[in-house]
Amino acid sequence: QKEVEQDPGPLSVPEGAIVSLNCTYSNSAFQYFMWYRQYSRKGPELLMYTYSSGNKEDGRFTAQVDKSSKYISLFIRDSQPSDSATYLCAMTILDNFNKFYFGSGTKLNVKP
Amino acid sequence: DGGITQSPKYLFRKEGQNVTLSCEQNLNHDAMYWYRQDPGQGLRLIYYSQIVNDFQKGDIAEGYSVSREKKESFPLTVTSAQKNPTAFYLCASSTIQGYEQYFGPGTRLTVT
DSSP, rough: OOOOOEEEEEEEEETTTEEHHHEEEEEEEOOOOEEEOOOOTTEEEEEEEEOSHHHEETEEEEOOOOOOTEEEEEESSSSGGOOEEEEEEEOOOOSSOOEEEEEEOOEEEEOO | OOOOOEEEEEEEETTTTOOEEEEEEEOOOSEEEEEEEEEOOEEEEEEEETTTTTTOOTTTTTEEOOOBTEEEEEEEOTTTTOOOOEEEEEEEESSSSSOOOOOOOEEEEEEO
């Protein structure tokens, strides 16, 4: 069993839709959670990070963490064609070395 | 303009040849990482370094080697011992205390 599971998609939505991207994890020691956006043939770009349960909002993006269920989500409101990319979740244990555990990524396509 | 650069963007080699991928950062980060990305498998850690002249193996270090002679530079050599070297290689960096990793644009290596 992978430590981080992420539905690979692809997920296809119309422009303006609300998108929900999700990851589950098995290690209760994970305390810090991140979402990256990766355009085709590019390096991942850090979108959001959070270390507490609950919601964190940044513009059209909301990151949600539920540590009791070992479940994290990224919501995108008013999705745009420019949001079409692969979204990777990542998480880490807060110790001396920042080893990151990545999901396999969900490919999102926002249709105009 | 701070960031991480990787070169070249595309690299083609014949089987049996060693090849070195470049990674440079001007973010003044202490820690640097190399990942390999294959379709549907997310990011897998090859090597990491937290300080100059020191580095550790990640999850898939076999067939790879690194050096860290300067804080800004962390080159990766893909040796002929790597059984399946064709992949997208990503370099990342972070501060020691920080929990966000920043990625370079990647190098796509094709070995035939």
